Amino acid sequence: MSAPPAPSRPPSRPRLGVFKFASCDGCQLTLLDCEDELLGLADEWDIAHFPEASSAVASGPYDLSLVEGSVSTPEHLQRVRRVRAASRYLVTIGACATAGGVQALRNYAGIEEYLATVYARPDYIQSLAASTPIAAHVPVDFELRGCPIDRGQLLEVITAFLAGRKPAIPNHSVCFSCKRRGNVCVTVAHGVPCLGPVTHAGCGALCPTYGRGCYGCFGPADTTNLPALVPLMHRDGMDDADIARYLHTFNVTAFTAVEEEGPG
Incomplete structure (x- = not known):
């Protein structure tokens, strides 16, 4: 009698990473606020890296990376390049990631003045001269705007990349x-x-x-x-x-x- 066939392995799910740079976390919280829809996403995606939701994070590669926040420190500059290298698709979410955010207002003044005003020991602070969007440093596949982003639009973007189509985000005013x-x-x-x-x-x-x-x-x-x-x-x-x-x-x-x- 022949041995029974080995059970087939389920197809692997695409891997999702969520990353934070200089921001308030509001756009990541929009993803968590999806609640019931987030459970459905977890069935379709392997949420491999999302420290806002879980300390159980995995290294790349990632099929889709959602990036919140602007590049404001030398460490950010190095890390965003690593995230880009590990990501098949990279989508920036929110005003900080797409346009520098509120913190980019400091671009109009000298950083030394701000550091001296805010921090008791500014010599401990490592900061770039300007706060800049992610696309100023690495290629970006799609930008989702908002402060914070819209929950429905975020779900549409994630679903679109899962289906291999362009996100249907309105471009009117x-x-x-x-x-x-x-x-x-x-x-x-x-x-x-x-x-x-x-x-x-x-x-x-x-x-x-x-x-x-x-x-x-x-x-x-x-x-x-x-x-x-x-x-x-x-x-x-x-x-x-x-x-x-x-x-x-x-x-x-x-x-x-x-x-x-x-x-x-």
């Missing part, structure tokens, strides 16, 4: 989302300064829905005509310095690039 929600335009109706016309959709027009102007959390829309918006913001009581502060709060390097390039 927040104004489009306002129209879909039936919002009255806060700028037209109330004279409230709003970055919605030049900001990438993704938040569901959260601030305008509650009567506030958009703050640009999701960075510049793919087609951005900033010079056409500036006169409206002047009309609503903002000077050039106010507008610069408004633009540079969350997505410092992204909006700076739009200003330098002119109308999209």
Whole structure:
């Protein structure tokens, strides 16, 4: 009698890594907040490296790496290159990773002044002169914007890479989302300064829905005509310095690039 056939090995699952650089952890928490959907992802992906969720981490290679945070220290610069080398696909998540984040505001002043103000022993601190997005240092396969990112968009990106297709992330402005929600335009109706016309959709027009102007959390829309918006913001009581502060709060390097390039 012949021996029974050996049981077939289940096909290996693609491996997911989640990495943090200079950030507040909010975008990683968005993944944890997926809750029930996260259980489904765990069935399809081997979550090999995610220190925010588990201390049981494994080395690469990774089929998909999600990277949160900006490059702000010499150690970051070395580590992001190692992550890129170990990753088949690398996706940056959130304003810090895609545009330097709030911490990139320090790029407009000398780092020595900040170090002396914040730290009792600044000589112990190793920091780069500027806080920069991941794409300034390594190739990036997709950028998911937001501060923080949108939960539904994150699930779409992970699912798309699992299926081998392009993520279906909208490229229109927040104004489009306002129209879909039936919002009255806060700028037209109330004279409230709003970055919605030049900001990438993704938040569901959260601030305008509650009567506030958009703050640009999701960075510049793919087609951005900033010079056409500036006169409206002047009309609503903002000077050039106010507008610069408004633009540079969350997505410092992204909006700076739009200003330098002119109308999209």
